[in-house]
Amino acid sequence: MTLLEIHRLSLDLEVDGELRRIIHDVTLELDDGEAVGLVGESGAGKSMTSRAVIRLLPRGARLGGEVEFDGRSVPAMDARALRAYRSRDVAMIFQDARSHINPVRTIGAFLTEALVERGERKADAVTVVSELLETVGIHDVPHRLRQYPHELSGGMLQRVMIAAALAIRPRLLLADEPTTALDVTTQAEVMAHLDRQRRGRGLAMLFVTHDLELAAAVCDRIAVIYAGCLVEECPASTVHDRVLHPYTAGLLASRPSATRRAARLAAIPGRPQAAYEIAPGCPFVARCPYVVDLCRTTRPPLRLIGASRVACHRAEELAGQLSVGRFSGEERARA
Amino acid sequence: MALVRVVLERLAELVLTLLVASVAIYGALYLAPGNPATLLAGGHITPSVLREIERQLHLNEPFFVRYWDWLDGILHGNLGKSFVYRESVTSLLASRVLNSVYLVSYSAVVIIVGGVALGLAAALRRRLGVAITAGTSVGLATPSFVAAIMLITLFAVNLKWFPAYGTGSGFAGQLRHLTLPAVALALSWLAYTAQLTKAAVREELGKDQVETAQSRGIRPRHVVTRHVLRNALIPITTVSGITVAGLVAGDVVVEQAFGINGLGSFLVQATLQKDFASMQAVALILVAAFVVVNGIVDVAGLFLDPRLREPAV
Ligand SMILES: Nc1ncnc2c1ncn2[C@@H]1O[C@H](COP(=O)(O)OP(=O)(O)O)[C@@H](O)[C@H]1O
Ligand SMILES: [Mg+2]
Numbered sequence: 001m002t003l004l005e006i007h008r009l010s011l012d013l014e015v016d017g018e019l020r021r022i023i024h025d026v027t028l029e030l031d032d033g034e035a036v037g038l039v040g041e042s043g044a045g046k047s048m049t050s051r052a053v054i055r056l057l058p059r060g061a062r063l064g065g066e067v068e069f070d071g072r073s074v075p076a077m078d079a080r081a082l083r084a085y086r087s088r089d090v091a092m093i094f095q096d097a098r099s100h101i102n103p104v105r106t107i108g109a110f111l112t113e114a115l116v117e118r119g120e121r122k123a124d125a126v127t128v129v130s131e132l133l134e135t136v137g138i139h140d141v142p143h144r145l146r147q148y149p150h151e152l153s154g155g156m157l158q159r160v161m162i163a164a165a166l167a168i169r170p171r172l173l174l175a176d177e178p179t180t181a182l183d184v185t186t187q188a189e190v191m192a193h194l195d196r197q198r199r200g201r202g203l204a205m206l207f208v209t210h211d212l213e214l215a216a217a218v219c220d221r222i223a224v225i226y227a228g229c230l231v232e233e234c235p236a237s238t239v240h241d242r243v244l245h246p247y248t249a250g251l252l253a254s255r256p257s258a259t260r261r262a263a264r265l266a267a268i269p270g271r272p273q274a275a276y277e278i279a280p281g282c283p284f285v286a287r288c289p290y291v292v293d294l295c296r297t298t299r300p301p302l303r304l305i306g307a308s309r310v311a312c313h314r315a316e317e318l319a320g321q322l323s324v325g326r327f328s329g330e331e332r333a334r335a
Numbered sequence: 336m337a338l339v340r341v342v343l344e345r346l347a348e349l350v351l352t353l354l355v356a357s358v359a360i361y362g363a364l365y366l367a368p369g370n371p372a373t374l375l376a377g378g379h380i381t382p383s384v385l386r387e388i389e390r391q392l393h394l395n396e397p398f399f400v401r402y403w404d405w406l407d408g409i410l411h412g413n414l415g416k417s418f419v420y421r422e423s424v425t426s427l428l429a430s431r432v433l434n435s436v437y438l439v440s441y442s443a444v445v446i447i448v449g450g451v452a453l454g455l456a457a458a459l460r461r462r463l464g465v466a467i468t469a470g471t472s473v474g475l476a477t478p479s480f481v482a483a484i485m486l487i488t489l490f491a492v493n494l495k496w497f498p499a500y501g502t503g504s505g506f507a508g509q510l511r512h513l514t515l516p517a518v519a520l521a522l523s524w525l526a527y528t529a530q531l532t533k534a535a536v537r538e539e540l541g542k543d544q545v546e547t548a549q550s551r552g553i554r555p556r557h558v559v560t561r562h563v564l565r566n567a568l569i570p571i572t573t574v575s576g577i578t579v580a581g582l583v584a585g586d587v588v589v590e591q592a593f594g595i596n597g598l599g600s601f602l603v604q605a606t607l608q609k610d611f612a613s614m615q616a617v618a619l620i621l622v623a624a625f626v627v628v629n630g631i632v633d634v635a636g637l638f639l640d641p642r643l644r645e646p647a648v
Contacts, residue, residue: 086549094547102544104565114552114553117551117552
């Protein structure tokens with residue numbers, strides 16, 4: 001069943017008094033219990049897309065298109081409905097837990113606030129969050145609840161943030177680079193908790209990351225976004241064997257990996273572009289090694305190819321060559 | 336308990352500061368020109384009489400002996416004897432100190448309540464913010480004696496709403512009499528507090544914790560009280576402390592302008608008459624008030640900001 005439907009989303013933000021395009025065109029669906037990884041380089045508009053889902057946007061933002069949660073239009077909600085939606089249906093996990101948790105209030109106050117705010121009894125809320133803290137591996141709970149954020153490590157704070165998100169029993173988690181700010185060993189640990197809890201509870205998740213491999217590991221499907229445009233969407237299971245967009249292939253190739261040592265072969269040339277910088281043609285045209293004239297003049301629409309959707313004029317034609325993992329692996333083997 | 340330990344540390348610092356200040360105050364007047372004995376005898380006296388007076392007043396003892404006697408007296412409620420009034424300083428001050436305490440407290444309330452309310456309104460309501468910022472900029476540039484003259488002209492002489500002079504009797508009478516002086520004393524500090532509150536609230540409004548609260552569907556009212564004002568209270572309290580301490584100094588001017596018989600005007604008289612004991616006592620009280628207010632603010636800061644509670648090592 002479709003839980004979240006993002007249809008032709010566009011977003012403009014005010015920058016120095018002028019509207020600037022941040023998201024061109026993103027169409028995406030999430031089923032109940034499904035995890036979708038939203039992947040792309042920094043500045044692509046991943047955070048803004050996830051924020052559009054909860055309508056947490058900067059002042060003066062202009063939203064186009066539609067975001068429907070369980071059949072209800074999010075942009076059309078009034079203040080009251082929006083608060084109810086935020087306090088029951090969807091929970092956001094931010095990247096930087098240290099700045100996103102109020103430094104002068106206790107961990108307990110942070111964890112129980114949303115529950116108490118929506119009318120639950122304080123004592124019940126404490127019971128709920130205490131159990132949750134244990135499940136994400138935080139012990140000595142009564143003591144922790146009385147502590148302040150500065151007394152906890154970064155990894156612990158992020159687990160507190162995860163517990164807070166789970167506490168409201170949402171149907172959808174929005175996780176915006178939840179482990180990027182942590183050191184590598186902590187990243188794995190925190191990610192494991194998030195993944196286990198999400199699966200155990202059957203929650204849907206929109207997982208924002210710049211790390212395609214990580215997204216493929218914890219999500220069911222992957223959506224790749226470049227300069228505010230959705231360029232490819234595919235099952236996570238096919239990412240290593242068959243990607244259809246040159247940008248996705250580039251992302252895959254630019255990440256060093258323990259299992260695929262030929263990693264840096266095909267790093268993407270040029271710098272990432274912002275949505276407002278791109279010309280009318282394909283957004284990736286300036287950095288794509290496979291450009292033809294058509295790419296410069298016409299923006300490719302999303303087309304269904306197999307189980308994937310891709311916005312590339314030459315998708316069918318390039319299909320075999322793009323599967324970086326296998327290709328470079330074979331190269332190595334022969335050499 | 337870390338908090339208790341840190342509070343005790345701060346209290347110890349406070350006592351030490353007061354001790355150092357008392358040495359400085361006593362020392363400054365000890366070194367000042369003019370011999371109290373000559374002053375007391377009133378002009379022509381023989382050296383033997385002078386020595387006798389000096390002996391009675393312990394003026395020939397070493398500095399630290401005299402300082403210790405003075406401090407010991409103060410700790411027992413004896414502030415010394417005024418040679419000018421020939422009366423104990425304690426009883427001279429008794430009738431005056433309350434007038435000053437009322438004035439400064441009234442002013443402090445006006446500043447904190449008014450300044451925080453205006454600053455908060457300015458930060459949360461854009462339109463209003465512009466007007467308040469303009470108004471407080473004028474207020475900020477108005478010295479208390481100018482404010483006093485304007486307030487007397489407008490509210491005492493023209494409108495006759497409030498008396499211009501004296502301290503009045505009974506609670507209502509005192510409140511009425513002290514209103515204009517308190518406002519005059521408060522004005523520029525109120526403007527300062529309002530501008531600082533506005534800046535602090537604006538800063539907190541832009542912080543991530545506010546975004547988190549909004550993303551969780553917390554009511555705007557609670558977002559403001561728990562995640563904006565609660566955090567902004569830390570800088571606001573610090574500045575309120577500086578402000579109230581500053582009032583102690585401004586008090587001297589305003590008491591003169593409105594003819595209030597308090598510590599400030601008494602200090603001016605004592606200085607003009609070279610009344611050393613009175614000067615020392617008033618200076619010590621003013622410094623003590625200053626230090627105690629700062630101490631209270633320090634401790635309040637510990638309660639407001641858990642990050643400060645780690646004991647210094
Ligand atoms: N408050 C803002 N005002 C204007 N532009 C913004 C704001 N926040 C982000 N942007 C711009 O929007 C674009 C997309 O940002 P974001 O969604 O945060 O990217 P990502 O999460 O993919 O790194 C970037 O070009 C960024 O500069
Ligand atoms: Mg981001």
